[in-house]
Amino acid sequence: MGQLKWMLTEATDYTSVEQLGRRVYLREGCWYCHSQYVRPVTGETRRWGPVSEAGEYAFDVPHLFGTRRIGPDLTRVGLKYGDEWHLAHFWNPRVLTADSIMAPYRELFDTPQAVKIVDDGAGNRTLEKTSDTAKLFDFASKEQIKLTPNADGLLFVPMQARGKFPLIWTPNKEYTGDTVKIAAETEELEGLIAYVQKLGMNRGKWRDMFEPQQLAVTEATLPRSREWISYGKEVYERRCIGCHGVKGDGNGPAATFLFKQRPRNLNAAVFKFRLTQKPIPTDGDLLRTITRGVRGTAMPAWYELPLTDRLAVIQYIKYELAVDRSDPAAPYAFFTEEPPGAPLYIGRPPAPSQQLLAHGKEVWQSAKCWECHGNTGKGDGEKAPGLKDDLNFPAPPADLTSGQFKSGPAVEDIFRTMSTGLSGTPMPSYRDSLSEEDRWALAYYVVSLSAFKDPLTLQPLSISPADRAALNDPKLEAATPEDAYVPGGGRTQRAEVSGAATGSPERLSASGTANPLKKD
Secondary structure (H helix, E strand, O other), X not given: OOOEEEEEEEOOOOOHHXXXXXXXXXXXXXHHOOOOOOOOOHHHHHHOOOOOOHXXXXXXXXXXXXXXXXXXXXXXXXXXXXXXXXXXXXXXXXHHOOOOOOOOOHHHOEOXXXXXXXXXXXXXXXXXXXXXXXXXXXXXXXXXXXXXXXXOOEEEEOHHHOOOEEEEOOOOOOOOOOEEEEEEOOHHHHHHHHXXXXXXHHHOOHHHHOHHHOOXXXXXXXXXXXXXXXXXXXXXXHHOHHHHOOOOOOOOOOHHHOOOOOOOOHHHOOOOOOOEOOOOOOHHHHHHHHHHOOOOOOOOOOOOOOHHHHHHHHHXXXXXXXXXXXXXXXXXXXXXXXXXXXXXXXXXXXXOOHHHHHXXXXXHHHOOOHHHHOOOOOOXXXXXXXXXXXXXXXXXXXXXXXXXXXXXXXXXXXXXXXXXOOOOOOOOOOOOOOOHHHHHHHHHHHHHOXXXXXXXXXXXXXXXXXXXXXXXXXXXXXXXXXXXEEOOOOEXXXXXXXXXXXXXXXXXXXXXXXXXXXXX
């Protein structure tokens, strides 16, 4: 019901896909530059994450601790970035990180010769059938997949496109050429990304509790000035241009890799995450999104950037990019013409209870959330296939069982989404149609859909009914790794170490890691 608790658990082995990725990681010499060990000093824990624990490395043979640190430490990199970010990063690291010294790993992609774009006979654009494209697609298949090249004509082909009919989808004239260069995902690349996403995840959902990423602010701004806007442009060109593009239209060179979630078109001034009654967000809303990132997508958390950088780039977005220039003689600056309205107030959430959860399930049914998100919340509802965003790109509903909530992991974040909707998407606001009580109950129910699941595999965790009951008890306090609940003992690790319970804390600390779980 929205509460994360720590529990002592055993580390898990790599899957066959992750093992393939680890072999690629070793073969390509990634460990030459990237260490995998967070030391117990303040700067390291605030940058990378919690200190490394012995039990995490039970299945790492050989160990890859490393000390050179030419590249970032990767011990806590799991789920820090979405899979699509990694795809673009392996193709060209400097598109996403301008000062990166990492070499491109394009040999991990399948890159056939340039392919012509042709008419499919039904008014759609597809790829010419050649010996190369026939290996990637099934041109006789009735199942279609929409693929969008970037402005330079690079077309990414994900593994899920294999065996389907390709449609070249450019609803906003993202690319107007007649040939494309293909960069197709391979099994080795899929495995490498799976391995990287596994790193640090034996510790569970720690990132949802990572203090540097947490930011709750209503208003934070700088006075408008040419100096701050110019500074913000420099930040944008170093950090944002790879995905959002030179013009801010969401068609940067990395955009073709982001096939599940297109980068935001900043020109339209349509932002999903806000705490205002009107669509235009406050500077505080934008700062929260930039700092936290958007979980499960290619938009990373930028908490490492200095606060002045984040505030400056907001100035550039507001006054230079969020402008409708369809009429060059009369550009429409959204943030000037439509300043943010009054903020919405979100009070303290009601105390969680089974009764509240049951009511939330009733609201889920009556509000017909299942039509898009499916009966179990996996995003597979009957209306899901035809949903589109404002720019005519597919907008699949979120898989609420993943625990990767774009707006944030807390029940307050979900309540905010229920109240404002997600602008630019089919997700509406329920502020007028559902009472505050109903929205809180629904928010708790949505969060509960990902309870007791592995945050990486999404599979149910092996927890006994007795331990579930103990974790569901509001009286059980397990807010830190030191207080982690010890399965079978009914006590926390701190109590066990102090001798308040029987067991072998030495054995547990050597072979297990503290793993935070959502309360059922």
